[in-house]
Amino acid sequence: MVAGVAEQVAHYNHERYHESLDNVTPADVYNGRRNDILGRRSMINDQIQDINSSMLEALHRQQFGERSQAFVDQTENFSQLASSVLSVFEFSKIPLSLLVRLPQFPH
Secondary structure, eight states, X not given: OHHHHHHHHHHHHHTOOBGGGTSBOHHHHHTTOHHHHHHHHHHHHHHHHHHHHHHHHHHXXXXXXXXXXXXXXXXXXXXXXXXXXXXXXXXXXXXXXXXXXXXXXXX
């Protein structure tokens, strides 16, 4: 029973993200990693939004017959960003679902 309680406490403090702590663990806050994690999330989120906007613009041009090198370039940039996101995800234990925003297509 003691081992079970210790396991739950370890999970709660080191693995479970807390919404009230901006989705970081109590251990991240205690060890001073919170601001670094939130800064990285913000940076990645901004990059994803920029890429999504560029890709939507390129897709729009492609859909209406205008071939665009920008579409190819943005696809390559997206692949590079995906690699960066995965490496940051490993470092900071960011849930990948918090990073990914799907593009919003006009109705």
